[in-house]
Amino acid sequence: MRAAARVVSAPATRHLWAPLWLLALSLGLVFASPAQAKPLQVSVNSAYIDVYTGPGRGYPIFHVVERGEQITLLKRRTDWIKVETRRGQQGWIQREALRHTLGPDGLPPTMVDPGQSDYLARRFELGVSVGDFAGADSLNASLGYRFTPQLTTELRVGQNTGQYSDSRMATLGLLHQPFPEWRVSPFFGIAAGRIKTLPSATLVEAQDREDNLLQASLGTYVYLSRRFFLRVEYTNHQILTSRETNEEINEWKLGFNVFF
Amino acid sequence: METRFQRIFLAAVLALGPSLAWAERDILEDIASPEVERRHVKESKLDSENFELGVFYGLFSVEDFGSNPVMGLTLAYHATERVFFEAAYGVTETRETSYELLSGSVALLTEDEREYRYYNLSLGYNLFPGQIYLSENWTFNTNAYIIAGAGNTTFAAQEYFTYNLGAGLRLYTTDWLALDISMRGHVFTHELLGREVQVNNLEARMGVSVFF
Numbered sequence: 001m002r003a004a005a006r007v008v009s010a011p012a013t014r015h016l017w018a019p020l021w022l023l024a025l026s027l028g029l030v031f032a033s034p035a036q037a038k039p040l041q042v043s044v045n046s047a048y049i050d051v052y053t054g055p056g057r058g059y060p061i062f063h064v065v066e067r068g069e070q071i072t073l074l075k076r077r078t079d080w081i082k083v084e085t086r087r088g089q090q091g092w093i094q095r096e097a098l099r100h101t102l103g104p105d106g107l108p109p110t111m112v113d114p115g116q117s118d119y120l121a122r123r124f125e126l127g128v129s130v131g132d133f134a135g136a137d138s139l140n141a142s143l144g145y146r147f148t149p150q151l152t153t154e155l156r157v158g159q160n161t162g163q164y165s166d167s168r169m170a171t172l173g174l175l176h177q178p179f180p181e182w183r184v185s186p187f188f189g190i191a192a193g194r195i196k197t198l199p200s201a202t203l204v205e206a207q208d209r210e211d212n213l214l215q216a217s218l219g220t221y222v223y224l225s226r227r228f229f230l231r232v233e234y235t236n237h238q239i240l241t242s243r244e245t246n247e248e249i250n251e252w253k254l255g256f257n258v259f260f
Numbered sequence: 261m262e263t264r265f266q267r268i269f270l271a272a273v274l275a276l277g278p279s280l281a282w283a284e285r286d287i288l289e290d291i292a293s294p295e296v297e298r299r300h301v302k303e304s305k306l307d308s309e310n311f312e313l314g315v316f317y318g319l320f321s322v323e324d325f326g327s328n329p330v331m332g333l334t335l336a337y338h339a340t341e342r343v344f345f346e347a348a349y350g351v352t353e354t355r356e357t358s359y360e361l362l363s364g365s366v367a368l369l370t371e372d373e374r375e376y377r378y379y380n381l382s383l384g385y386n387l388f389p390g391q392i393y394l395s396e397n398w399t400f401n402t403n404a405y406i407i408a409g410a411g412n413t414t415f416a417a418q419e420y421f422t423y424n425l426g427a428g429l430r431l432y433t434t435d436w437l438a439l440d441i442s443m444r445g446h447v448f449t450h451e452l453l454g455r456e457v458q459v460n461n462l463e464a465r466m467g468v469s470v471f472f
Binding site for chain 2: 038040041042053054055056057058059060073074075076077078079080081082095098103104105106107109110111112128130136137139159161166198200226228256
C-alpha cells in the first residue's frame, strides 16, 4: 500500500506511462507481426543439390539435399543462395541449382538474368575511369541517367594530377549512342562545366584559377557480362581561360560502367 | 485510488488484448487451414547482400615521414564470388623527416601539410577461399584476396596520382560480419625533397565490415 501511495504521489508521470506502454506494445506488435514476408520455400527437383559451407566453389560441400526435400531460401550473395534445411542446417547452394527446384505452386522459381538488353531499359549508370590528361593522370567518376535507349545525360567529376599542375573538373553533358544494342556500341557526347587548376606548389608565381570548360567525346561501350560494360573514350577539352587563348587538352581514358 | 487501479488494468487489457487475439488467430490458422497457399517463388524476393561497408585502423608508413596510425572507410561491391570492387578513404598523420630532426630547426612542412589523406578505387580478386578451424565445432570461412587500383593522395599541399597493390585475409565471423587483415602498398612519385623519387608507402591494417 505504501508503494502504491508513493506511485500516486507522482500522478503526472504515471499518466504518461500508460499511453507509452500502449505505444511500445503496439509498436512491438507491428514489428513482430507477420508483416515480414513468409519464408521462401522450395523443394528439390533433381537427384540432389550440394550444400557448401560458404558462398564460393572453393568452400567444401558439407551436406546434400535430396529430391523432394524442402529448403528455405534465406538470402543471396553474388551467385550463391543461403538455404536452411528442414533440420535447421544452414549452407550455401549455387544459384543455378535453384532451376532444379519447385516452389509451392509446382513451378521452378522465376530467375532474372540481367543481360545487355535489360540494361538498355535500366535508367542509371555508374562509371569510373582512369586516363591520360595531356600527360597528367586522370581519375573520373560519372553518373548517367538514360532517358531513351540512345540518349544519356551524364554528370562527371574528375581529378587530374600532373607534374606541373593538378586540376579538378565537374561537367554535365549529353551522350548519344546510335546503336545501343550492339555489343561494341560507339557513342559521342558533349558536355560543359568548370575546371579548377592548381599549379604545383614548387612553381613560385603560379596561382589557382577556375575556368569554364567544354568537352567533346568520342568512344565506345564494350559489353562485358551481366551489368558491366567497358568504356573507352577520347575527350577533347576546351578550357575557356581568361587569357588571350583558350587551352586545348586531349584526354584518353578507360573505365568500367555498371548499369542499375 | 480505485480509478487509478482501474486505469492500469484497462491499459493492460487494451495493450494485451490485440496480441492475445493475434495468438488465438495464429493457433486457429494452424488448425483450420492446412497450407493451401500455392505461392510462386521469385528469386527477386530474396534479400541480396552484395555490398560491404567497413572501417579500418592500422599503421601507415610514409617513406621519409615516419609511421603513424591510419584509419579509414571502405565500401565494396561483390560482383561475383571472385571479383569485387572496393572504394577506400583513409587519413593519417606524418612526422618530421630524419633531416628535420637532425638539423633541429628546419621544418619542411607546416602542421596542416603533414596530414596525409588518400582515396582509391580498386579491383579485388578472391584468390583462396578457405576455412579456419578454431576448435572441433567452430569453423570460420575465410577468403585470401589480392587487390589493385588507383586513386589520389593529398599530402604536403599537393595531390599525387597513386597506385595501390595489396593482399589481405577476410574472415567471416557470420555471413554478414567480416574481419579483415590486410597490407597495401601505395605507390606515387613526389619531389618534396628536391629530387623526383618514387615511394611505396606501406599500410598494415585491420578492419571490420558488414554486408548488406
